[in-house]
Amino acid sequence: MREHERREFVRVPFRTEITVRTADRTFRSGSSLDISMNGLLLATTETPPPEGTGCDVEIVLTGSDPLVTIAARGFIARSGPGTLAVRLAEVGLDGYQHLRQLILYNAADPDLAERELSAHQGIRPHLRRSGR
Numbered sequence: 001m002r003e004h005e006r007r008e009f010v011r012v013p014f015r016t017e018i019t020v021r022t023a024d025r026t027f028r029s030g031s032s033l034d035i036s037m038n039g040l041l042l043a044t045t046e047t048p049p050p051e052g053t054g055c056d057v058e059i060v061l062t063g064s065d066p067l068v069t070i071a072a073r074g075f076i077a078r079s080g081p082g083t084l085a086v087r088l089a090e091v092g093l094d095g096y097q098h099l100r101q102l103i104l105y106n107a108a109d110p111d112l113a114e115r116e117l118s119a120h121q122g123i124r125p126h127l128r129r130s131g132r
Contacts, residue, residue, distance in 0.1 A: 009036040009037040009038055009103070009113075009116050009117070010036060010103065010107055010108075010109070010112060010113045010116060011034040011035065011036040011039075011041075012034060012035060012036070012102075012103055012106035012107050012108075012113075013033070013034050013106070014032055014034060014035045014102065014106055015032060016032055016059060016060055016061060016062055017029070017059075017060040017062060018032050018040065018042050018057065018058065018059050018060070019057070019058040019060075020042070020055050020056075020057050020084065020086060021055060021056045021057075021058075022049050022053050022054065022055045022076075023053075023054070025046075025049060027042075027044055027046055027048075027084065029042040029043055029044055029084075032059070033083065035059070035099075035102070035103070036103065037088075037099060037100065037103060037117065038087060038088050039074070039077060039085060039086060039087045039088055040057070040059070040085070040086050040088070041083055041084070041085050041086075042083065042084050042086070043082055043083060043084075044082065044083065044084045045082065048076060048079035048084045049076055050076065051075075051076050051077065051078055051079070052075055052076065053075060053076045054073070054074075054075050055073070055074055055075060055076060055086060056071070056072070056073055057070075057071070057072040057073070057074055057086055057088065058070070058071055058072075059072070059095075059099075061098065061102070068098055069095075070091065070092075070095035070098050070099055071091075071092050071095055072088045072089075072090060072091045072092070072095060073088075073089055073090040074086045074087050074088040074089045074090070075087055075089065100117060103117075104117075
């Protein structure tokens with residue numbers, strides 16, 4: 001089975017600034033490795049918190065004017081040498097739309113990504129209009 005077939009959503013390579021905040025630590029990465037509608041993988045040189053730790057995430061879409069930030073809540077899904085995986089559990093409505101467009105624009109097969117997004121009932125944007 002191909003790795004993509006085990007995933008809920010297509011992942012796309014994407015490099016941008018990401019901040020992950022737990023109750024007692026802040027991780028900043030200038031280099032996300034990939035991103036999907038429900039998670040991201042980023043490079044880090046710091047020792048990550050334990051799996052399951054809740055966190056707030058800020059994804060900065062550099063190169064946009066005005067600057068766009070996607071605010072989300074999630075938890076640490078896993079970590080490995082130099083990487084930290086975050087599962088997104090809640091995304092603000094505006095952030096959801098930006099994340100969706102980011103995925104569609106960067107997907108190798110945008111039609112497949114669109115079908116996944118349209119067919120998946122499990123992801124719903126959090127409906128507050130102001131970030132989180």
